[in-house]
Amino acid sequence: MTGRTDSAQRREEKAARIRHLLSTEGESVERNTQGFNRGRYDAVADLSDYEELKDQARAVKEDAIARLPELIEEVRESVESRGGHVYLADDADDANRYIREVVEDEDADSVVKSKSMTSEEIEVNDALREAGAEVWETDLGEFVLQVADEAPSHIVAPAIHKSEDDIAELFNAHFDPEEPLETADDLTRFAREYLAERIAEADVGMTGANFVAADTGTLALVTSEGNARKTVAATDTHVAVAGVEKLLPRFEDVAPFVELIGRSGTGQAITSYVTFLTPPGDAPTLDWDADATGPADDREFHLVLLDNGRMAMRDDDQLRETLYCIRCSACLNSCANFQHVGGHAFGGETYSGGIATGWEAGVHGLDSAGEFNDFCTGCTRCVNQCPVKIDIPWINTVVRDRLNRGEGPAGGDGSSFDFLVDGLTPDEETDSSGLGLQKRVFGNFPTLARLGSATAPVSNWVARAPGARALAERVLGVDSRRDLPEFRRESLRDWFTARGGPAVGDADREVVVYPDPYTNYVEVERGKAAVRTLEELGVEVRIPDLPATGRAPLSQGMISTAESQAETVADALGPMLDAGRDVVVIEPSDLAMLRADYRKLLPDETASRIADRSYELFEYLYGLLENGADADGLRAGDGEELAYHAHCQQRTLGLEEYTTEVLGELGYEVRTSDAECCGMAGSFGYKREYYELSMDVGADLRNQFADAERAVASGTSCCEQLSALRDETVPHPIRYIAPDE
Numbered sequence: 001m002t003g004r005t006d007s008a009q010r011r012e013e014k015a016a017r018i019r020h021l022l023s024t025e026g027e028s029v030e031r032n033t034q035g036f037n038r039g040r041y042d043a044v045a046d047l048s049d050y051e052e053l054k055d056q057a058r059a060v061k062e063d064a065i066a067r068l069p070e071l072i073e074e075v076r077e078s079v080e081s082r083g084g085h086v087y088l089a090d091d092a093d094d095a096n097r098y099i100r101e102v103v104e105d106e107d108a109d110s111v112v113k114s115k116s117m118t119s120e121e122i123e124v125n126d127a128l129r130e131a132g133a134e135v136w137e138t139d140l141g142e143f144v145l146q147v148a149d150e151a152p153s154h155i156v157a158p159a160i161h162k163s164e165d166d167i168a169e170l171f172n173a174h175f176d177p178e179e180p181l182e183t184a185d186d187l188t189r190f191a192r193e194y195l196a197e198r199i200a201e202a203d204v205g206m207t208g209a210n211f212v213a214a215d216t217g218t219l220a221l222v223t224s225e226g227n228a229r230k231t232v233a234a235t236d237t238h239v240a241v242a243g244v245e246k247l248l249p250r251f252e253d254v255a256p257f258v259e260l261i262g263r264s265g266t267g268q269a270i271t272s273y274v275t276f277l278t279p280p281g282d283a284p285t286l287d288w289d290a291d292a293t294g295p296a297d298d299r300e301f302h303l304v305l306l307d308n309g310r311m312a313m314r315d316d317d318q319l320r321e322t323l324y325c326i327r328c329s330a331c332l333n334s335c336a337n338f339q340h341v342g343g344h345a346f347g348g349e350t351y352s353g354g355i356a357t358g359w360e361a362g363v364h365g366l367d368s369a370g371e372f373n374d375f376c377t378g379c380t381r382c383v384n385q386c387p388v389k390i391d392i393p394w395i396n397t398v399v400r401d402r403l404n405r406g407e408g409p410a411g412g413d414g415s416s417f418d419f420l421v422d423g424l425t426p427d428e429e430t431d432s433s434g435l436g437l438q439k440r441v442f443g444n445f446p447t448l449a450r451l452g453s454a455t456a457p458v459s460n461w462v463a464r465a466p467g468a469r470a471l472a473e474r475v476l477g478v479d480s481r482r483d484l485p486e487f488r489r490e491s492l493r494d495w496f497t498a499r500g501g502p503a504v505g506d507a508d509r510e511v512v513v514y515p516d517p518y519t520n521y522v523e524v525e526r527g528k529a530a531v532r533t534l535e536e537l538g539v540e541v542r543i544p545d546l547p548a549t550g551r552a553p554l555s556q557g558m559i560s561t562a563e564s565q566a567e568t569v570a571d572a573l574g575p576m577l578d579a580g581r582d583v584v585v586i587e588p589s590d591l592a593m594l595r596a597d598y599r600k601l602l603p604d605e606t607a608s609r610i611a612d613r614s615y616e617l618f619e620y621l622y623g624l625l626e627n628g629a630d631a632d633g634l635r636a637g638d639g640e641e642l643a644y645h646a647h648c649q650q651r652t653l654g655l656e657e658y659t660t661e662v663l664g665e666l667g668y669e670v671r672t673s674d675a676e677c678c679g680m681a682g683s684f685g686y687k688r689e690y691y692e693l694s695m696d697v698g699a700d701l702r703n704q705f706a707d708a709e710r711a712v713a714s715g716t717s718c719c720e721q722l723s724a725l726r727d728e729t730v731p732h733p734i735r736y737i738a739p740d741e
């Protein structure tokens with residue numbers, strides 16, 4: 001089988017798997033995650049000091065991870081001084097061996113557990129069963145999955161993919177109760193009674209820990225059902241399993257996390273139970289058979305701190321941030337792709353969602369991360385939702401880069417069609433064994449667009465020729481149901497030069513309109529409209545020959561290429577900034593490069609200078625109007641409605657309102673949607689394997705705008721997606737306010 005056929009088959013298999021999940025689990029996952037997400041927006045809006053709490057939480061985590069070896073020794077002393085035991089386990093086998101020995105020493109037949117992703121990570125249930133102990137999950141979601149023999153699909157709500165009907169069917173078939181279980185009340189009552197018996201029979205109780213205070217040895221457990229307390233109180237021996245990253249220096253440090261974790265995850269101001277245990281406890285032990293109590297001295301406590309790759313993550317400049325994660329699930333619930341397929345597609349061996357890429361790469365290896373890394377589109381909607389300010393898309397980009405370089409499973413297709421991109425990939429990534437043809441094509445879009453424009457209309461005829469789409473799907477993995485961009489022979493720059501360059505002289509303000517590849521070669525009319533609008537407001541406009549920002553390669557995980565393009569852009573922009581010109585960017589993803597991503601790619605001073613002087617088009621127009629520019633020459637609405645979808649990265653940068661404000665001031669009635677993403681996300685929706693997911697995500701937006709007569713969108717990919725969903729051309733909003741030619 002050729003490499004190319006191999007890739008096409010892998011894509012088909014992935015598409016089939018996604019289709020299956022969309023039809024079986026999608027509805028429940030969507031309903032639950034979107035409910036959590038809406039709850040989170042409401043719950044954090046009530047916090048007047050939300051940003052301060054996030055800063056505090058971040059600072060505590062940075063300090064804790066920096067001092068981790070010291071904190072491990074400190075917690076060892078504090079727990080052992082109370083008569084407990086601390087074991088630092090190197091890996092899953094080591095942790096399981098220790099826990100098995102504890103269970104064997106106790107002669108325990110039965111172990112009850114509360115919810116713990118870390119114990120999922122080490123698969124302790126299997127290890128204990130092999131040793132002859134019965135293990136029962138007492139968290140309702142985990143119990144459902146134990147009965148169903150399925151893996152969690154969400155880090156906080158593990159059975160999120162199951163509906164009430166699914167669970168009723170499962171319990172009735174498995175337990176065959178006298179009366180069929182039908183309602184949520186029936187199911188929870190049954191599970192509570194069933195598990196109460198298991199808890200009473202158990203010899204050992206296992207918990208995780210959301211946080212562990214090194215100074216006191218206190219475990220903080222944040223739960224909805226109180227089962228962690230029962231698990232600990234009812235058994236004589238308590239084993240807590242926690243990743244080493246759960247350590248916080250002081251007990252007081254837990255405070256900001258308690259404020260943030262429930263709000264960020266499920267949208268609750270506080271979860272039903274916040275339990276602080278400083279074990280071994282001094283409550284008497286319970287003898288259920290004799291209905292009596294025993295001495296508190298009989299209580300035993302073991303804290304198993306798990307390394308399993310975490311100390312190596314701590315030494316890894318790019319993955320270290322993952323260790324700040326408190327597993328709240330905000331990044332899962334706010335992710336449009338996750339909302340539609342859940343963790344059974346967007347997840348690895350243990351963890352799910354965008355941050356799972358970091359966790360899986362760190363604890364299970366790049367192979368596991370590589371299975372789902374591409375589900376992160378880099379839309380950045382999760383970034384502002386993370387209570388510890390982790391740059392989750394960047395972690396995904398870094399892991400993608402490592403996969404491209406062949407450090408993980410081979411993603412490259414060893415294709416005989418490599419000649420198609422020869423000479424396009426401009427740096428060492430060309431030789432990377434993991435960089436497939438599909439990524440090389442999308443990562444080189446600016447070059448392809450330049451060639452497509454130079455050879456238009458032939459390039460467009462070739463793309464539309466019979467069989468061309470099928471070939472592009474088979475060879476490049478570009479879904480044949482997508483319309484391909486139509487290149488314009490006269491680029492925006494050509495037009496600007498042909499008309500004689502700047503039309504306004506002696507202006508107070510001079511700007512550079514960034515000729516991003518879409519505006520320059522495809523969506524030329526929006527570029528012309530931007531120029532006419534700026535000039536009408538008295539601005540001197542220039543459109544120099546600037547290189548691409550590096551957005552395309554960065555989106556494919558080609559960091560070196562993006563970095564070298566960023567350096568070229570910085571060199572080219574330098575003299576223009578020196579001359580006092582501002583930079584106006586029409587394509588929001590390119591603006592995000594200049595405003596945010598360059599901070600990762602360029603020296604701080606250079607990145608800050610570019611970021612400070614770069615503006616989104618409507619942001620700039622808003623500033624001009626606020627400063628007295630005369631809008632009389634612009635086109636105005638007469639109360640007509642515009643349904644407006646802002647680009648994801650534009651919203652993350654807090655820029656959506658400039659467009660709604662300007663359109664509103666000019667007489668349009670603007671409505672927006674609460675869909676986190678249109679589903680296209682750059683090249684994502686073009687890819688064969690993700691087309692159906694992309695359209696499913698887009699359906700939310702289509703439905704919200706179903707009765708809108710006119711829709712507009714800021715990003716090229718948003719316009720393409722909305723055009724496909726609405727079966728009409730959806731333009732950039734500048735087209736509604738620009739003066740006529």
Ligand code: SF4
Binds near residue numbers: 329332355388390
């Ligand atoms: S990365 Fe941030 S938002 Fe995502 S689970 Fe971790 S703490 Fe929560």
